[in-house]
Amino acid sequence: MIRPAPESRWTPVINAVLLPAVLVIAWQIWAVTLPADTRAPAPVGVVAAFFHLAGSGGLFSATLQSLGRVLLGFAFAVVFGVGLGLLMGSSRSVKDNLDPIIESFRPIAPMAVLPIAILLLGTGTPAALSIVAYAAFFPLLINTVHGVSRVDRKLVQAAMTMGVPRPRILATVILPAALPSIMLGARVAMGVAWTAIIAAELAVGAKSGGGTSGGIGQMMFVFYAYSIDLNGIVVCMIVIGVVALLIDRFFRATERWLMPWRY
Amino acid sequence: MSSAAERQHAGPPQPSSLQTPVLQRELDATHTWQGPGGAKPSQITRWMSKRGVIAIRSFVIFIALWWLLALWVNRPVQLPSPLRVAIALGGLIAAGEVSENALISVSRLGISLVIAAVLAIPLGFLMGLRREAEAIIDPVVELLRPISGIAWIPLALFIFGVGDILPLFILVYVAFFQILLNTIAGVRNVDQRLIAAARTMGVGRWAVLRYVIIPAALPTVMVGIRLAFAAAWAAIIAAELIGAPSGLGFAIEWYRELLMSPKVFAFLVVIGIVGYFADLALRALQRWLTPWAQGTELA
Amino acid sequence: MATTNRAPKLKLSNVSKEFTAPGTGQRTVAVADVSLEIQSGEFICVVGPSGCGKSTVLNMVAGLAEPSSGTIEKDGVPITGPGADRGVMFQDYALFPWLNVRDNIGFGLRHGTPGKELSRSTREERVGHYIELVGLAGSENKYPHQLSGGMRQRVALARLLANGPDILLLDEPLGALDAQTRLILQVELLRIWGETAPAEQRKTAIFITHDIEETVFLADRVVVMSTHPGRVKAVLPVDLPRPREETIRAEPRFGHLAEEIWGLIRDEAYRAIA
Structure with missing residues (x-):
């Protein structure tokens, strides 16, 4: 986005900080006017809670636990989503036969599958993993199919006339040609997976009375249901946002690194 | 002799290897195979x-x-048979539980999409048209956007309690950003030549907005609404599952706690069907509102 | 060997190609009854109005399409599929966007020779040689989207030659270029094909175009095709001496040949735009 030349080099900085700062200050002032025994969160309290939680290491390990689940579930989704996507993208008949099933599962939100995952797998990590994998599967699959089905025919023909054997064309032509689409799918899938793990941990916490799930979602739920520490909840929300942002940035950087020909 | 002789023409489809179909299709596109003996496909194979x-x-x-x-x-x-699920579904439909909960979820979805649109579209137009507004508001949007709607549930539970407001709040939050960002993009991407053309015809500021910018931006706004629906649909189940006394998400979890698995699966089927038809309805709305923008599809 | 000069390098016998429209099942004849013999080292140009099936003929020789009837033989052996012995240069070049110039040129050497891979150093040497030959030194690490049309065309040519095919199939390779670049590359193409070398060392080339002057400048023989269905209308030998210089375009014989070919196509070309 091209912005008009600023009057001074500080103008964009001031613009960027202005409204967030006003809102945070207003929030703090509002909190101060409340009675002393209030549980309402306030910026100062949030900062204090952050240092407390970060200092004890609990925040870090909970975040790590959630991230670990997301990565593992995501890895499953990559194997199945990209694998099936390559198959469906390459073969009309496979696509025609699987499309009806895929399309009927697609509108089923990941969280709707959670009760069944709990029935089948209990309230521990396997249930959380399956939700993440389910959530990440669809963006990966759909973008892979899209990418493969739009590979330029001429490129495949070119490889054939150079004597490249058929199995090898998949790896040397179709996969790189579909990579931009697949990577877009991966980025979307990872964002969805991160949301799904929070939801799964929250729900497991909410519905199994503490449960054994752990993770940052569970941590939030404990703050809500037991210690009633709203500052802690806001800290968790901020961490969730920052992780989401970092995941997005990481994938964009990876795309640039993997596909230098597009930049 | 060169290896050309060893290389076989791809014959009729050989499902033996994963890779064959790609190239098979590739060859099919180059020239149509007549099949062995050039026989016409029979009525039955064609019907199949x-x-x-x-x-x-x-x-x-x-x-x-x-x-x-x-x-x-x-x-x-743990895993009821399809028959038991079908029976359970029939029972739930007959008891009116399906229509009741589906109606609640769908109206929550509809109301929150309308609220989000009413808030986000004007703001999107403001931010898309005025750089100053965008420069000031955008940082807040960018700070809040990565925090998913789901992450608001515990705080919202505390503020609103379990009830109707909580799912509405989460859904409006989720839908808001999708509509806002697409509205800004839609307004930004209006072809400047269209505006210039209208101006040279002596059209006034408001008329340009009404007759040029709004129609030109509308297809992108509609895409935003469909994305908002998809995001809200994923969030509503979570919101109802944790923080509402009714709706499809509540129902599915309710029967899970009672270990009435056939009913859990039955509601899963309902969720799939309702989601499918809701998207269909939005596509129809999109076609009706922006008939000139066919092909503006979601990636 | 002396005998191979007598037997045709490539022999098309009564080749036809029908397409069946999917859905309606309606059949259209794209190529009808084409017979042609091409000697080793010949430069053949195929010219004709659009829709005359010249690209289809090329695809069939490449093995990317199968004739509906008739046979195509190379060195007396029927063609059954694509192979590295017949290199194709596509109209839009079909360069791999994710590979730089060097890797595009080396693609066939690396992946197209299963079982008898060349060593890395041999590959690099060969790629380097062709980069020099087409004048791309200094651009080895660029990606296709960073290159001009003329440079992409050179990459495609180098990639074609690096695989060492004995038949070159060129599908309007100069079609997307501006007029000046085109003239320059015509001369260069003849040099690279081996115009100055003895005839037996030259590669066999089939060049498709709709530019009449291009055919006269390049070809040993010009195959003129007509539409509906695609047939061979005439085969004209171009009796201009090699190596051909730019000045040859000014000679009366050049003009006569171009006039003759235009005479064969004119009616159909007018009908096509009417």
């Missing part, structure tokens, strides 16, 4: 290759596999 027939066949196979798996596992609480 119709899309609808394929879909039904796939479903039959899927349900059969499910049934076999259920028989093999033989733990009805």
Whole structure:
């Protein structure tokens, strides 16, 4: 986005900080006017809670636990989503036969599958993993199919006339040609997976009375249901946002690194 | 002799290897194979290759596999058979539970989409048209956007309690950003030449907005609404599951706690069907509102 | 060997190609009854109005399409599929966007020779040689989207030659270029094909175009095709001496040949735009 030349080099900085700062200050002032025994969160309290939680290491390990689940579930989704996507993208008949099933599962939100995952797998990590994998599967699959089905025919023909054997064309032509689409799918899938793990941990916490799930979602739920520490909840929300942002940035950087020909 | 002689023409489809179909299709596109002996496909094979027939066949196979798996596992609480689920679904429909909960979820979805649109579209136009507004508001948007709607649930539970407001709040939050960002993009991407053309015809500021910018930006706004629906649909189940006394998400979790598995699966089917038709309805709305923008599809 | 000069390098016998429209099942004849013998080292140009099936003929020789009837033989052996012995240069070049110039040129050497891979150093040497030959030194690490049309065309040519095919199939390779670049590359193409070398060392080339002057400048023989269905209308030998210089375009014989070919196509070309 091209912005008009600023009057001074500080103008964009001031613009960027202005409204967030006003809102945070207003929030703090509002909190101060409340009675002393209030549980309402306030910026100062949030900062204090952050240092407390970060200092004890609990925040870090909970975040790590959630991230670990997301990565593992995501890895499953990559194997199945990209694998099936390559198959469906390459073969009309496979696509025609699987499309009806895929399309009927697609509108089923990941969280709707959670009760069944709990029935089948209990309230521990396997249930959380399956939700993440389910959530990440669809963006990966759909973008892979899209990418493969739009590979330029001429490129495949070119490889054939150079004597490249058929199995090898998949790896040397179709996969790189579909990579931009697949990577877009991966980025979307990872964002969805991160949301799904929070939801799964929250729900497991909410519905199994503490449960054994752990993770940052569970941590939030404990703050809500037991210690009633709203500052802690806001800290968790901020961490969730920052992780989401970092995941997005990481994938964009990876795309640039993997596909230098597009930049 | 060169290896050309060893290389075979791809014959009729050989499902033996994963890769063959790609190249098979590739060759098909280059020249149409007549099939062995150039025989015409029989009526039956042609009928079998119709899309609808394929879909039904796939479903039959899927349900059969499910049934076999259920028989093999033989733990009805964990994996009920399709028949039990169908019976449960029939019972729920007859009792009015399906329509009641589906209606609640869909109206929550509808109301929150309308609220989000009413808030986000004007703000999007403001931010898209005025750089100063964008410069000031955008940082807040960018700070809040990565925090998913789901992450607001505990705080919202505290503020609103379990009830109707909580799912509405989460859904409006989720839908808001999708509509806002697409509105800004839509306004930004209006072809400047259209505006210039209108201006040279002596059209006033408001008329340009009304007759040029709004129609030109509307297709992108509609895409935003469909994305908002998809995001809200994923969030509503979570919101109802944790923080509402009604709705599809509540119902599915309710029966899970009672270990009434056939009903859990029945509601899963309902969720799929409702989600599918809601998207269909939005597509129809999109076509009706912006008939000139066919092909503005979601990636 | 002396005998191979007598037997045709490539022999098309009564080749036809029908397409069946999917859905309606309606058949259209794209190529009808084409017979042609091409000697080793010949430069053949195929010219004709659009829709005359010249690209289809090329695809069939490449093995990317199968004739509906008739046979195509190379060195007396029927063609059954694509192979590295017949290199194709596509109209839009079909360069791999994710590979730089060097890797595009080396693609066939690396992946197209299963079982008898060349060593890395041999590959690099060969790629380097062709980069020099087409004048791309200094651009080895660029991606296709960073290159001009003329440079992409050179990459495609180098990639074609690096695989060492004995038949070059060129599908309007100069079609997307501006007029000046085109003239320059015509001369260069003849040099690279081996115009100055003895005839037996030259590669066999089939060049498709709709530019009449281009055919006269390049070809040993010009195959003129007509539409509906695509047939061979005439085969004209171009009796201009090699190596051909730019000045040859000004000679009366050049003009006569171009006039003759235009005479064969004119009616159909007018009908096509009417």
